[in-house]
Amino acid sequence: MISVSIDGLFAPVLERGLSRDALAKLAPQLKTAHRELMSRRGGEIGFYDLPRRNDLVKLVTNEVSRLRSICDELVVLGIGGSSMGGQALSMSLRHTVDRPSRVHFVDNIDPDTIGVLLGNLDPASTSVVVISKSGVTTETMAQLLVMRRWLRVTLGAGETRSRMTFITQKGRGLLHDVAQSEGVRTIEIPENVGGRYSVLTPVGLLPAAFMGVDIVGVMQGAAEMVERVVSDDIYVNPGIQLAAGALLADRELGRRSLVMMPYADALQKVTSWFVQLWAESLGKRIDRHGQIVNSGQTPLPALGVTDQHAQLQLFLEGPPDKAVMLVQAKKFKRALPVPDELSDREEVAFLGGRDLSEVLAAELRATRAMLLDAGVPVIDVGLGIVDAAHVGGLFVLLEAACACTGLVMGINPFDEPGIEAGKRMAAGLLGCPGYERDADRVLMREARKDRLS
Template identity: 30%
Template structure:
């Protein structure tokens, strides 16, 4: 409890000043940590009334005008945006009519890998859609407007910028395509990054990747909210959910502070019981992206070779994505009987919109009749509860995060709680939860190797 109290005091200091003990930026200078400010829409904050109004105006400007948005980003700039897209839009968004999408554009993701096939497939699709819009839309022949949202703080991110250049170059000379570019980058205009300089010179609309917000926390700032705006996602409800969770996490009673309790239990599980793998297993298809987002949050924040005193500790847990019920038929054998080194976490939705009752479509088949008469949501929860009970019966640690509904407010609460849990555990483990020196290591190797390959191609 004394260590937990110290961690809580460190969170209070972070909220008030942005200071985290021993946290340095990648260039070795002190850097503030400002993610706990993001839920508060206030004058002078990163999310201000003016910035939210601008985002909403930006989203409205895309309605009934932009045909397709390509969101180009990697890390949190992809993973966070994908969460917001999945919860708001679902898998079949791009198959809906413009009217069914309430005038908002189709959305595609790129820049999260350097895959020539998928990038060419995207270019081919847009080119075909542009041809159809211009030559086969008899009611409204028009140029196909494509908005490229390029997200990179430096403007030099290999994965994102290579895709951006390939897609832009392939579409810019297509007479049926109208390209708009939006830059989400470092906002400093006095010492602009490459992407910011390009945005200023070409009059591209730009939004901020702010200082003090690591990529894995940017879902709560303009990096994530720009894409949210062009899908009609309720930005204010999302941030209000995060705000209400932050208020709860200011409680110094561990039993009333969900982030503190979550962090303490996981730290004890890891250090005392050797549970060094962490499975995130939501029950709901459109929450799988939450698991993908959480992988980065956990791995980059807590996977550290050295603690704040430069002692080698090699701390952290291996994150694993799972999905209920799908992976009950693949991973659960390992969870249930494999090594005693896992924490399995479930996310459930208490009340589903438009829940569907399973019909007795084949009454002559008794086994099928036995599973009819309940809703799909109820059946999903029975499966989850059965999984949890089985794990518990065999000394397998598991936890449940229960969402009242799948909406913007409750999503904001859940994601912020997970982010704050990571901040607490960083203090308990005495590691810097806000740097990522291991990522910088491969980047230093990658640059020269790329130049070697370029020289061979000449």
């Protein structure tokens, strides 16, 4: 079972910590936010109900079987929420698969990166999944056109169609139209699930299933967590507890940044996914009443023990603006003891016979103690083991906490209005009809810089 503790925000655990009264004062806002989420559940907010969607699992399983029958490697095209969830789910559980199939995520449009990938792939053994909810994402469409031409040159148009799967919204968008006209297999993204909340839709499930991940176990663990995060008891609900920890750290302790620091390499991509979830959901200029608030809490990625030798110095002695969420796996799939060698040297003799997991746990405990001594708030998240069920539950926990945090902040955690202008500007600069004024905004801004030089 996944546990959440926010004791590391309160005295006497935290040096100069809060009184428990701070949580009691926040409780009414947490309850109001939770009631709103539950009232909108299943309607416009769909991520709570995804783990019970057995039809999605069946659909993904069937498509993966089809793809595996014609290829050995899968290329996944997408960006943002259309890629990061799939990467997080696949890579967090890759170590649980005995012989994982090769999945390549293309989440940028760097010509060198894509060129090297194509040079190392065999079209005859490759299939492509294209993911875009809108169906018109500029970067993803560019990736698609490059990849489609690469396949067609070797395989021809007909075989290329059979090697492609589109994951997009129902009934509209360029991807939908191309699929209809060319006969490309299409899987729909649920309308009420946004990109960064879509990891438990085919967006994340299909790449993971192709790799060999137990997606049934993922969904079972996610379903169990849903039962916990819908509880009205704010002191029992782990999603509300995590939201409370983030909010109290921000509002009461001035911690405008939240570090996610797992002590398990497998969770590194989950940390990257969390950064997008937290940043894009909470970073808003306008609240739900139209007032300028410039809300947000900056998420920062870290990895134990690696970042003990990189960022931890900053967390301990730098600006007092960070809280740290430590994520601990209590057990690991593999045991790897340190050999009892060099026992005559006291510098390493104490390591002999200990499993690496013991060393890792000791490092985490030491880091927690240092942070608390330095007055850095700590939120503890514990996983029994990094397996399918726990990873599925972790995604739901973080999504629920993020949604609750956003509503308490008074903003909409399900949109991203700030980045839309950039999409229009880029389209205009590339000559897309209807976006000429957006391109002019860029040119005018660049002209100001030119006048200074």
